[in-house]
Amino acid sequence: MNTLPIEQTCFWLARRPPPDPQPKLRGVHNADLVVVGAGFTGLWTALFLRELNPQLDIAIVEQGGAAHGASGRNAGMLAETVDHSHGLASEHFGNEEASRLARIGRENITEMLSFLARYQVDCDYEPTGRMFVALTEAHIRSLNDQVAAAAQLGIFDHQLLSAQQTQEELHSPLYRGGLVVPGGGVLDPVKLVEGLRRVALAQGIRLFEHSPAERLESDGSCVRVVAANGAIRAPRVIVALSAYTHRLLPRVIHRFIPLYDYVTVSEPLTRAQLESIGWRRRQGVTDMRNFFLYYRLTADNRILWGTSEAVYYRGNRVGDECDHSPEHRAHLRASFRQHFPQLSGLEFPYSWGGPICATTRLTPFFGSAFDGRVTYGLGFTGHGLGTTRLAGRILAHLALAQPHEYLALSLVRRPPFPYPPEPLRGLAVSLVTRALRRVDNGEPPNLLLRMLAKFGIGFSS
Numbered sequence: 001m002n003t004l005p006i007e008q009t010c011f012w013l014a015r016r017p018p019p020d021p022q023p024k025l026r027g028v029h030n031a032d033l034v035v036v037g038a039g040f041t042g043l044w045t046a047l048f049l050r051e052l053n054p055q056l057d058i059a060i061v062e063q064g065g066a067a068h069g070a071s072g073r074n075a076g077m078l079a080e081t082v083d084h085s086h087g088l089a090s091e092h093f094g095n096e097e098a099s100r101l102a103r104i105g106r107e108n109i110t111e112m113l114s115f116l117a118r119y120q121v122d123c124d125y126e127p128t129g130r131m132f133v134a135l136t137e138a139h140i141r142s143l144n145d146q147v148a149a150a151a152q153l154g155i156f157d158h159q160l161l162s163a164q165q166t167q168e169e170l171h172s173p174l175y176r177g178g179l180v181v182p183g184g185g186v187l188d189p190v191k192l193v194e195g196l197r198r199v200a201l202a203q204g205i206r207l208f209e210h211s212p213a214e215r216l217e218s219d220g221s222c223v224r225v226v227a228a229n230g231a232i233r234a235p236r237v238i239v240a241l242s243a244y245t246h247r248l249l250p251r252v253i254h255r256f257i258p259l260y261d262y263v264t265v266s267e268p269l270t271r272a273q274l275e276s277i278g279w280r281r282r283q284g285v286t287d288m289r290n291f292f293l294y295y296r297l298t299a300d301n302r303i304l305w306g307t308s309e310a311v312y313y314r315g316n317r318v319g320d321e322c323d324h325s326p327e328h329r330a331h332l333r334a335s336f337r338q339h340f341p342q343l344s345g346l347e348f349p350y351s352w353g354g355p356i357c358a359t360t361r362l363t364p365f366f367g368s369a370f371d372g373r374v375t376y377g378l379g380f381t382g383h384g385l386g387t388t389r390l391a392g393r394i395l396a397h398l399a400l401a402q403p404h405e406y407l408a409l410s411l412v413r414r415p416p417f418p419y420p421p422e423p424l425r426g427l428a429v430s431l432v433t434r435a436l437r438r439v440d441n442g443e444p445p446n447l448l449l450r451m452l453a454k455f456g457i458g459f460s461s
Contacts, residue, residue, distance in 0.1 A: 006073070006323050011265040011304070011350040012190040013072050019065065019194060022201075025211035025230040031059040033399060034225050034234040036213050036248065038062035039071030040189075040384060041377060042240035043196035044392025046205050052400055058205045059232055061225055063212035063244070067193035070242055070384065073354030075263060075294055075306050077284035078385040079130060080105040080183040082411070084362050087149030092361050093410045099153045101411070108390050109184055121195030124299040125187040131283040133166060134177040136442070139288035143179045157182050170285065171278045172339045186284050186296045189385065208232070216248050216374060223373050236399050239376040240391075242384075243318050243355035249376060254418040255365055256357050256379055257425065258318045259310035262328035264336075265350040266303040269343075274301055276342045290436040293335060294382075305336050305348070308382070310356060312429040315422065318355045325353055356381050359416040364391050366398065366412050375399045379416075 082101045083089035089098035134140045159180040166178035211227040224233040243258040284296040291309035337344045359379040377391040397404040
């Protein structure tokens with residue numbers, strides 16, 4: 001089994017130049033507001049706090065270097081949708097809110113790109129849009145359902161593709177149809193984090209790195225964030241730890257489940273290799289299985305290939321010991337050869353796993369603790385590049401008790417259906433995983449999946 005550190009096995013992290021070091025948290029400090037976590041959610045939150053109140057003394061506490069967690073390990077595929085699809089948004093929140101979420105998602109990407117241009121954040125962004133591919137006739141029906149769900153919300157820019165058109169886009173013998181969805185694109189997630197980090201430091205936001213927060217404690221009217229060699233206290237604390245949230249707020253674990261997705265990245269393709277598979281528009285691609293594959297080209301023409309068949313480690317474990325899975329690595333390489341047999345000899349030198357945080361409806365969840373002095377947000381499965389920015393705005397307004405239209409959303413006000421505790425949790429994950437594999441092999445959903453669907457419970461990361 002690969003025991004190398006994630007900084008060497010994750011393509012994005014391995015290529016990052018050494019950032020300017022920030023101090024560890026030593027001694028006792030004070031701030032007006034502390035953000036725990038320097039990934040996308042934490043950095044966007046700190047920047048929105050600064051925008052709302054330029055006088056605030058804001059500090060961020062990070063367990064490793066910025067982007068050490070999920071933010072630095074994802075596929076780098078940016079989508080406009082807040083929920084996993086317009087159809088799911090309508091099922092979860094009704095058509096009216098789904099329409100608002102569609103508008104908010106589009107506006108969010110436009111604002112984000114304006115931010116990148118204003119602050120000259122170069123993260124290799126390519127406005128490629130997205131493509132969904134069908135492997136079966138049932139998948140084709142699902143693509144048609146996606147188009148109908150979008151049209152019901154007044155969105156008419158989705159383009160269905162025939163089998164021939166799909167294979168002209170991507171030269172794979174498996175594809176029977178496709179769907180092109182404009183908006184969004186692909187980028188380098190670590191470069192994006194580094195850009196946000198640079199802007200935050202330039203705006204006077206303090207950052208303590210390599211300082212894992214061990215616990216939160218009440219301290220009079222403040223909350224104390226305690227690390228190994230120091231502490232920082234503030235009247236308000238925002239926890240932006242995603243899949244690590246239960247380490248500081250154990251009671252929140254019933255609202256989410258920590259999972260690990262696994263990804264591999266190839267060596268650079270030659271011009272001939274790239275021509276052999278097409279992909280001239282360089283879209284981020286997702287297939288239509290429950291346990292879907294997702295893939296994209298990097299700026300230097302490597303193929304990133306990932307799977308949503310995430311792993312749950314019993315006891316809600318997250319940590320270095322979960323970063324590598326030889327089984328998933330082998331499965332990913334085998335699936336790639338099935339999709340693109342003309343590149344069966346392609347080598348994949350990078351492989352890694354990353355912690356994700358799934359709610360039962362696969363959308364973000366917000367809450368508070370310590371009598372409202374602590375605010376948190378989590379649950380960005382598969383759409384974290386976009387929804388973490390929305391979450392940052394929501395968390396900043398919640399923490400400062402500032403009004404905003406987002407705070408009226410059911411997405412914010414209504415919690416997702418809870419997960420069961422252990423040992424039922426691990427058993428439920430195993431049962432659902434086996435049932436979904438059977439569906440992906442062509443069997444109809446069993447009674448368990450049909451019952452979960454009635455409760456609006458999501459199935460995949």
